[in-house]
Amino acid sequence: MSDLVAIVEVADKAPGKRGPISAGERMTKPKRPAPLELNLGPLPVDEINRTLGHDLDPGDVIFSSAAQTHAARRHPEDFPRCLPHVGGVVSNPDFLGDDLKNDGIELVARIPALGGGLLVALLVEPDANGNYNVLSCYPVGNAKIENRRQNGRLIIPKRK
Template sequence: MNYKARRIGLLKTKRINQTLGTELEDADLWVSKAAHRHIALDHPNDYLTVLPNLSRVIEDPAYVGQKPGQADNFYLFRKIHDKDRAVLIAIGIRRNRYGTYNLRSAYAISDANIQRYRMAGHLRIL
């Protein structure tokens, strides 16, 4: 399969900054060929659910998070049509040389894992 880079959409950062205390600027979010391949091969059961929902996650995320020790990334979540799952996308916190953000990974996550992230303090409602 040919994994192509593709633009996901404009990442609006105001709510993310308010919640995480960051100073990100609005910019396009892209999934690179390598990240696209990673999602397809490392998360094959989620691929057909995740890919069509990437733009929905950045347009209206329900949660934002950042794990301690992973200051280079943050993640956004949004529930999908399946009530017990959400799409998680991990995004590099620094823009690349083209001025855009890189999607690092994306996969489906269970509601139980969302609650675990919240209880650990790694996830906040937007």
């Protein structure tokens, strides 16, 4: 018998010890509660339609629990700093752009507290309730904002 096996057997027979731990008894991390779905208010469809040439119907913007979890996993350091600003970006974006990867749009606003801006990506196809859904959100640097403005991917909204 090896020394390691003997040590384990002695430890298993120690007072108060019942023997090896079964798979069901293993310590597990407590699960974090899922984030609550957030209604971020109405999408500024008039500005988006005028600026990007879309024909969107009025509807609220929903940041689902799943989308929040996605954003938190993709941007774990940034998500807690970004979350308080998402609703403000949706209601009053500084820039708009078509999301070339998804069937969506990008709303961007400069947020000094983030040291640049915040991009909120939305689907342009409303769900069964007529709401628009956030795909993700993440910080973007000022250089990236300026680069996208220069190449026409971000446009200042046409307001009334």
